[in-house]
Amino acid sequence: MLRTPAARILDEADEPAVQRLLAADPVGACVIAGRVEVAGTAPVSLGAPLWGVGDGDRLDAVCLAGANLIPFAAPGAERAAAVAFAERARRAGRRCSTIVGPSAVVGPLWELLAPAWGPCRDHRPRQPLMAIDGPPAVAPEPRVRPVSPDQLEVLLPAAVAMFTEEVGVSPLRIDGGAGYRARVDELVRAGQSLAWIEDGRVLFKAEIGAVSRGACQVQGVWVAPALRGRGIGTACTAAVVEYARAVIAPVVSLYVNDYNTRARTAYRRVGFREVGEFASVLF
Known part of the structure; x- marks a missing residue:
């Protein structure tokens, strides 16, 4: 009887194998790839353990076990990876x-973890992963620009509103929001937060929350409620794509809830195409 391979904690010696695995899907592996490119694979420098399934120079799957549990597996290895990571x-x-991660591995991983970790607060099993590797198909909104550090206080209420609306809980509930504020500030200072701000009011905002050499991932897209349904989000997202491809990475990606048909339609107008599927389990 064959045993499912066990997951082990990777170290710096595994970095070449990790990079080879992640390079097979730069969009799907963007979050982990960006972390590894900056910090390597040693747990001390990465800030969290990176689990791996495979031997020697070949890895079939990895999972970053930090504040978010982020699995990634080669095609065909998802079920075995889920079993190993769940254990x-x-x-x-x-x-x-x-x-959060590709649904082919998140789905079975959650099935195995649910008896021990459940119930979850929300399970989003189908989130289309979309990408664009060329110019946007619509004219970008020119008033969308990188947020400057002196605009942080203006940006924060919109960032909190977006997080609360999307995740279902306020980011201020933990440590009074200090950690969330620090993350928003980090993105602003890195030139990865973009917004249309007019008369001290945020009309649109988005962050480029994950960056690797091959791709980046847009997160936190938000339009002021009073302005929704006017096409503002489409033109503003086009501006984010234009900026990201010029300054950050050649491929821009994002994932969206399958039931958010309005957002999916807007992203298609911009030029995004579906290239995979993510899933999220929220606690």
Whole structure:
């Protein structure tokens, strides 16, 4: 009887194998790839353990076990990876606020973890992963610009509103929002936060929350409620794409809830196409 391979904690010696695995899908692996490119694969420098399934120079799957549990597996290895990661996650106990990644591995991973970790607060099993590798198909809104550090206080209320609306809980509930504020400030200072701000009011905002050499991932897209339904989000997202491709990475991606038909239609107008599927489990 064959045993499912166990997941092990990777170290700096595994970095070439990790990079080879992630390079097979720069869009789907963008979040982990960006972290590895900056910090390597040693747990101390990465800030969280990186679990791996495979031997020697070949890895079939990895999982970043930090504030978010982020699995990634080669095609065909998803089920075995889920079994291995679930075993390790059960032993470690839940320390993450979200499980997120390609649905082919997140789905079976959550099935195995649910008896020990459930119930979750929300399960979003189908989130189309979309990408664009050329100019936007609509004219960009020229008033969308990188947020400057002196605009942080103007941006924060919109960022909190977006997070609360999308995730279902306020980011201010933990540590009074200090950690969330620090993250928003980090993105602003890195030139990865863009907004249309007029008369001290945020009309649109988005962040480029994950960056690797091959791709970046747009997160936190938000339009002021009073302005929704006017096409503002489409033109503003086009501006984000134009900026990101010129300054950050050649491919721009994002994922969206399958039931958000308005957003999916807007992203298609911009030129995004569906290239995969993500899933999220929120605690």
